[in-house]
Amino acid sequence: MSIDLSHVNATLGRNAAGLVDWALGLGQSAIVTTNFRPFEAVILHLVTQARRDVPVIWMDNGYNTEATYRFADEVTKQLGLNLRIYLPLRSRAHREAVDGPTPALDNPRHAAFTEEVKLEPFARALRETAPKVWFTALRATDTAVRAQMEPVSINPDGLIKVAPLLHWSSKDLYEYCEKHGLPNNFDYVDPTKGEDNRECGLHLAH
């Protein structure tokens, strides 16, 4: 399959619904990942409005806030998501009993922790779902790396990464939620990130 990336990005890069339709129209297996951070209902709504049964991949690291778990259940029910939950191979209780509490960023255990709760479950999800198209809600304002991204890119393995919301502002996302009656969640923490605006590997590795 040959894709003219510059043409797609130039013509559809700022048309989120058009980009989703284009990507699904490729007729390839697709997934959408979510961590149920703020405004995630937008990407989930956009993709599932276009195709209801797209697998939604969530690596539940076991450290989410109660609000995030409730939000995940609420959005899943409201949108009828085909949710696939990937858990780390050890429970949080097991890990904490043996290794101690969540390691800070400067702790030598931090890399192994991130691998265990996020990267290995995602690698497993990729093996099991074997997608050709990967939708995310990455935004240019997230990090310096993402500010340089294009909405559609192809990684070295041929996986087509589609970020329809790359150029959306928080106001755009808020208005979309209001328009479509979507819930939101601002009580979100990621135990692999000590601070905002940090990459922790998932998108750099894939």
Ligand SMILES: Nc1ncnc2c1ncn2[C@@H]1O[C@H](COP(=O)(O)OS(=O)(=O)O)[C@@H](OP(=O)(O)O)[C@H]1O
């Ligand atoms: N736990 C979990 N489960 C499923 N999917 C996840 C997870 N963590 C990250 N992601 C996906 O990666 C997108 C960016 O999140 P992060 O900034 O945390 O990732 S990373 O820094 O690249 O590792 C993130 O962005 P959104 O698409 O906005 O949800 C997801 O697509």
